Each structure stands twice: as structure tokens, then as C-alpha cells.
Amino acid sequence: MFVTPAYAQAAAGGAGPTAAFAQFIPLILIFAIMYFLMIRPQQKRMKQHREMVSALKKGDHVVTSGGIIGKVSSVRDDELEVEIATGVKVRVIRSTVSQVLNKSEPVAANA
CATH class of the missing domain: 2.30.30 (SH3 type barrels.)
Structure with missing residues (x-):
């Protein structure tokens, strides 16, 4: 009826690389969202300012x-x-x- 601890540990360890990659998916998604919402627009703004200043x-x-x-x-x-x-x-x-x-x-x- 009850699963022994040895069997439970063996079952959890069998998922290996896919489970480790699945943990990084939210982190990758957060970085992608930050890039498109914050970093990229700031780089565009800096480029426009640099062009404006050089054309004075x-x-x-x-x-x-x-x-x-x-x-x-x-x-x-x-x-x-x-x-x-x-x-x-x-x-x-x-x-x-x-x-x-x-x-x-x-x-x-x-x-």
C-alpha cells in the first residue's frame, strides 16, 4: 500500500535533464520580457539622442x-x-x- 522511501527517491531522480531545464524556463521568459519591455526601448532612445547630439x-x-x-x-x-x-x-x-x-x-x- 505505501511506497517505500527508496522507490520514491528513485522515481524523482529519473526525470533528470528535462526537469532541470523546466526550472529555467520561467527565468528565461522573465529575461525575454525584460529585454523587450525595458532594455530595447532604452537602447533605441539612447541611439536617437546620440544622433540628435551629433547633428547639432x-x-x-x-x-x-x-x-x-x-x-x-x-x-x-x-x-x-x-x-x-x-x-x-x-x-x-x-x-x-x-x-x-x-x-x-x-x-x-x-x-
């Missing part, structure tokens, strides 16, 4: 990550000179530019 040129209106809005007055290797008011120029690192505004958009309200 003199005369573009930009917004930095610090919230400074201005017009690019000169472009160097890794930094930009941005004019934020008449005669006021600041140097910013190229990668801190978060957005390039269209020339038709208003840059700042002169009050």
Missing part, C-alpha cells in the same frame, strides 16, 4: 537637461557655446542637450 550645428535652438534654452553659437568637439541672452554665452557639454527646438517655435519670452 550653429544656429540650432536647444534645451539642456538643466533647463537652459538658447541658441548654439559655436560647436566644438565635445562642447557647445550656447547664447542664452544677448551677449551672454555659456559653454555646455554636448551630451547635456535634451531637446532641439524647431526654428519656428518660440525660444524664450522677452519680458
Whole structure:
């Protein structure tokens, strides 16, 4: 009537490699979901930002990550000179530019 412990241990050990692989399936599925929902979109966003920053040129209106809005007055290797008011120029690192505004958009309200 009762199964002895020796038989129960032998039956559990017989499934071997398929049982071990079945334990990793949820882990693989979680990684795949994380890749498509988090990692891949972030890589696309980083690629778009890198392309936007590399295409900056003199005369573009930009917004930095610090919230400074201005017009690019000169472009160097890794930094930009941005004019934020008449005669006021600041140097910013190229990668801190978060957005390039269209020339038709208003840059700042002169009050």
C-alpha cells in the first residue's frame, strides 16, 4: 500500500535533464520580457539622442537637461557655446542637450 522511501527517491531522480531545464524556463521568459519591455526601448532612445547630439550645428535652438534654452553659437568637439541672452554665452557639454527646438517655435519670452 505505501511506497517505500527508496522507490520514491528513485522515481524523482529519473526525470533528470528535462526537469532541470523546466526550472529555467520561467527565468528565461522573465529575461525575454525584460529585454523587450525595458532594455530595447532604452537602447533605441539612447541611439536617437546620440544622433540628435551629433547633428547639432550653429544656429540650432536647444534645451539642456538643466533647463537652459538658447541658441548654439559655436560647436566644438565635445562642447557647445550656447547664447542664452544677448551677449551672454555659456559653454555646455554636448551630451547635456535634451531637446532641439524647431526654428519656428518660440525660444524664450522677452519680458
